[in-house]
Amino acid sequence: MLTKVRISLDVLLKAFRLMSTAKEMAILYEENKAVTSKYVHATSRGHEAIQLALGMQLLPQDFVAPYYRDDSILLGIGMTPFDCMLQLLAKQTDPFSAGRTYYAHPSLRDADKPKIPHQSSSTGMQAIPMTGAAHGMKYREAMNLHSWKQEGEPDQYFPVAVCSLGDAAITEGEVSEAFQEAALNQLPILYLVQDNKWDISATHTETRSQNAYEFVQGFKGLEAISIDGSDFIESYDTVQTILDTIRRERRPFLLHAEVPLLNHHTSGVRKEWYRSAEDLAEHALDDPYPKLRNELLKIGIPEDDLQEIETETRALVQADYERALQEPEPGAADLATHIYAPTPITQEIGEREPVDGQEVPMVDAALHAMDELLQAHPEALLYGQDVGGELGGVFREAATLAKKYGDTRVFNTPIQEAYIVGSTVGMSAVGLKPVVEVQFADYIWPGVNQLYAEVSRSCFLSHGKWPVQMLLRVPIGAYGSGGPFHSSSVESAILTMKGLKIAYPSNAADMKGLFKAAFHDPNPVVLFEHKGLYWGKVPGSKAARCVEPDADYVVPFGKARIYLPADGTAIENGDSCVVITYGMGVHWAKNATKQRFKGRVEVLDLRSLQPYDWEMITERVRIHGKAIVLTEEAVENSFAQSLAGRISEELFTALDAPVRAIGSENLPAIPLNSILEGLMLPNADKVADHLEWLLSY
Numbered sequence: 001m002l003t004k005v006r007i008s009l010d011v012l013l014k015a016f017r018l019m020s021t022a023k024e025m026a027i028l029y030e031e032n033k034a035v036t037s038k039y040v041h042a043t044s045r046g047h048e049a050i051q052l053a054l055g056m057q058l059l060p061q062d063f064v065a066p067y068y069r070d071d072s073i074l075l076g077i078g079m080t081p082f083d084c085m086l087q088l089l090a091k092q093t094d095p096f097s098a099g100r101t102y103y104a105h106p107s108l109r110d111a112d113k114p115k116i117p118h119q120s121s122s123t124g125m126q127a128i129p130m131t132g133a134a135h136g137m138k139y140r141e142a143m144n145l146h147s148w149k150q151e152g153e154p155d156q157y158f159p160v161a162v163c164s165l166g167d168a169a170i171t172e173g174e175v176s177e178a179f180q181e182a183a184l185n186q187l188p189i190l191y192l193v194q195d196n197k198w199d200i201s202a203t204h205t206e207t208r209s210q211n212a213y214e215f216v217q218g219f220k221g222l223e224a225i226s227i228d229g230s231d232f233i234e235s236y237d238t239v240q241t242i243l244d245t246i247r248r249e250r251r252p253f254l255l256h257a258e259v260p261l262l263n264h265h266t267s268g269v270r271k272e273w274y275r276s277a278e279d280l281a282e283h284a285l286d287d288p289y290p291k292l293r294n295e296l297l298k299i300g301i302p303e304d305d306l307q308e309i310e311t312e313t314r315a316l317v318q319a320d321y322e323r324a325l326q327e328p329e330p331g332a333a334d335l336a337t338h339i340y341a342p343t344p345i346t347q348e349i350g351e352r353e354p355v356d357g358q359e360v361p362m363v364d365a366a367l368h369a370m371d372e373l374l375q376a377h378p379e380a381l382l383y384g385q386d387v388g389g390e391l392g393g394v395f396r397e398a399a400t401l402a403k404k405y406g407d408t409r410v411f412n413t414p415i416q417e418a419y420i421v422g423s424t425v426g427m428s429a430v431g432l433k434p435v436v437e438v439q440f441a442d443y444i445w446p447g448v449n450q451l452y453a454e455v456s457r458s459c460f461l462s463h464g465k466w467p468v469q470m471l472l473r474v475p476i477g478a479y480g481s482g483g484p485f486h487s488s489s490v491e492s493a494i495l496t497m498k499g500l501k502i503a504y505p506s507n508a509a510d511m512k513g514l515f516k517a518a519f520h521d522p523n524p525v526v527l528f529e530h531k532g533l534y535w536g537k538v539p540g541s542k543a544a545r546c547v548e549p550d551a552d553y554v555v556p557f558g559k560a561r562i563y564l565p566a567d568g569t570a571i572e573n574g575d576s577c578v579v580i581t582y583g584m585g586v587h588w589a590k591n592a593t594k595q596r597f598k599g600r601v602e603v604l605d606l607r608s609l610q611p612y613d614w615e616m617i618t619e620r621v622r623i624h625g626k627a628i629v630l631t632e633e634a635v636e637n638s639f640a641q642s643l644a645g646r647i648s649e650e651l652f653t654a655l656d657a658p659v660r661a662i663g664s665e666n667l668p669a670i671p672l673n674s675i676l677e678g679l680m681l682p683n684a685d686k687v688a689d690h691l692e693w694l695l696s697y
Helices: 009-031 048-055 071-077 081-088 127-142 167-171 173-185 212-218 232-249 277-284 288-298 303-325 362-376 401-405 417-429 445-455 491-495 508-520 568-572 584-596 614-624 639-650 674-680 684-695
Strands: 063-065 161-166 189-195 223-228 253-258 380-384 410-412 433-437 470-476 501-503 524-530 561-564 577-581 601-605 608-610 627-634 660-664
Touching: 009 048, 009 071, 009 081, 009 232, 009 288, 009 303, 048 071, 048 161, 048 189, 048 232, 048 288, 063 127, 071 081, 081 303, 127 161, 127 173, 127 189, 127 417, 127 445, 161 167, 167 173, 167 189, 167 212, 173 189, 173 417, 189 212, 189 232, 212 223, 212 253, 223 232, 232 253, 232 288, 288 303, 362 380, 362 401, 362 508, 362 524, 380 417, 401 410, 417 433, 417 445, 417 470, 445 491, 445 524, 470 508, 491 501, 491 608, 491 639, 501 508, 508 524, 561 584, 577 584, 577 614, 577 684, 584 601, 584 627, 584 684, 601 614, 614 627, 614 639, 627 639, 627 684, 639 660, 660 684
Parallel strands: 063 161, 161 189, 189 253, 223 253, 380 410, 380 433, 433 470, 470 524, 501 524, 577 601, 577 627, 627 660
Antiparallel strands: 501 608, 561 601
16 A cells, blocks of 8 residues: 555645535535425535545546445535535536436536446445446457547556445345456446445444455455545545556455444434434544544644635535525426437338348347347447357347357346346446347346336436437247246336337337337337247247348337228228237237238237327327227236227227227236136237227227
């Protein structure tokens, strides 16, 4: 380690000024709690030394995920009290989120400061996205795509990812997933763990059997160091050594910093409610502020100079607070902005049926789309369980790609759905375009935490600074006795997550067009791929095979397609209806129509479920006056039932019959037995019975 005397006086004085600033901010917030506690906040009081030691040494090319108590990190990287207070008061001019999220939940993309992607409040959730950023850095370096090091500059200019955590977060399973990946792949990341011995009102002895330093010993290749995080000089020396090592050697570290908690857990959970006077007095002994102040006095800084700094910071904090109070509040015009980043894919282009095109199954259309994207875009990479190596996915949907492009670009991950999903936040933040997959829709649930809290909300809560560009492939649906753990339809659950785009193709052409559109879209996309349609071998699904579009073909989201038109005569006679559906439902509806209702039924393929084509739905319902919404999901509380309800409400005057939503039986799971599976699922015969009822209404 470096010795204490190696830190310059300028650094020590800057640290004292910033530490005084953080202290005065905490005092002001408490003195004005009737105003400042309108929205919940926490402060860094007690944690300032280690936070400033880190923030002051980060570079603009670095990525950092501060925790919700980390306002001193923000001061250390160059943010002002005014900046922080704008978020504290949820003002329109809040530079992080424009009033959308809590204090010290920053998202920052300033050219002269470290980059801070959005992260949620959920404990430990930032570990996976920031590890994904480190993973992306390593990928860019391996592919020679990095732009953060100018020619001739030394290796210490390489970036570092930093994830700040509380010690209580170490008990979260997703944090272990991040540690595993960092150790396994030797990623350039520092996990800074601030240990104040409290988990809100629970103590460390109640909730964990060891601290973070002890816990991480089991992750081979992740070096751990433990220090007194209330000592600025020790903290600065240690952080400097670690950052320099990571910049040169590109390997992970965990720094466990023991710190006191001198303020409330948050403004909404006050220390006097659960902490004893003895506990508070014990923590006060390690207050970093008098420790640094005394060090400065020892090396000869006059008391008057320190008092002058304290007076100046007190005046700055008060002035910034008064100025922040006068800033405008957000209004109605600010509410619905930055839900999505603008996409370049706004119309269908390319050849859907090239003259010399070959008929392919849907699984090959996806494979070819991924192959073409990997060829054309070095920033593209594909990963997930079993997609690399010899197998290329359990459905062979990535077959040959790992051999062709190498295991840097197409690779297997551990069985970690949370990491697969959440790492795309960091991958996207460093400029990559990740395509990832979970093996079955049934296994998406461990990744939903990341999908919901980190991926889907990032664009909105960062006020457009950090949309997450990712494509999540999800094999879905039932066929061939897949049973209760390989057959589920989950689209309605995922559709509740606003900020995602969701596609569900019914054939090879749309698979390729939607796949390409998803890749080029700067927003997160979930692509549901029905397993029963992959090869078109399931009875009645042969039409999923079709001529493969050319490499330029894209299908914009929110554009439905009339898959099967009705006859004009039937429409004119009022003897027609429309089936609004997607995925396997398209084939059930088509086959039902051919059985009994030739020319009387139009099949409208939605192709994408978020956004969906309400304009086309409205047009076709008005033309036919009768509609069915068909899904493979259990009907109750489903997307299909919701859409049927909207049609009934908004198009009531155009209807000649009730709108029916039809789908699977309302059961907890799909049985393994093939007879029971068939009884539960829709099919062409069942759809035909509903059509008979509707057309005769």
